[in-house]
Amino acid sequence: MKVKYLFLFILLCVPALAEAQCSMCRAVLESEADQSAAEGINDGILYLMMFPYLLIGGIGFFMYRMFKNRNKTS
Structure with a gap:
């Protein structure tokens, strides 16, 4: 159980370390x-990048629960 929480903690900390800019944005902002504009662009990109991962993770979680409950009843 502790391994799951450690893994979740690591996953939540990784986006804070990421630098997400395309090369054109980076050249203009550098x-x-x-540098506050560059930090704002990075934060916005990371914010927009978060939602597809949450959506796919949520779908995966519900599929896991569905298959787990199906195996219990069989």
Whole structure:
């Protein structure tokens, strides 16, 4: 059980370390003296990237529960 919580904790911490910019955005934002715009772009990209993973993870979880309950009744 502790392994599951450790794995979940690691998965939640990984996006905080990610740098998500395309090369064009990075080139434009690195030329600016103020780096707050680059940090804002990174946060926005990570925020938008989170929802497809949550959706697929939720579908996978419900499929797992469905198959687990089906095997219990058989």
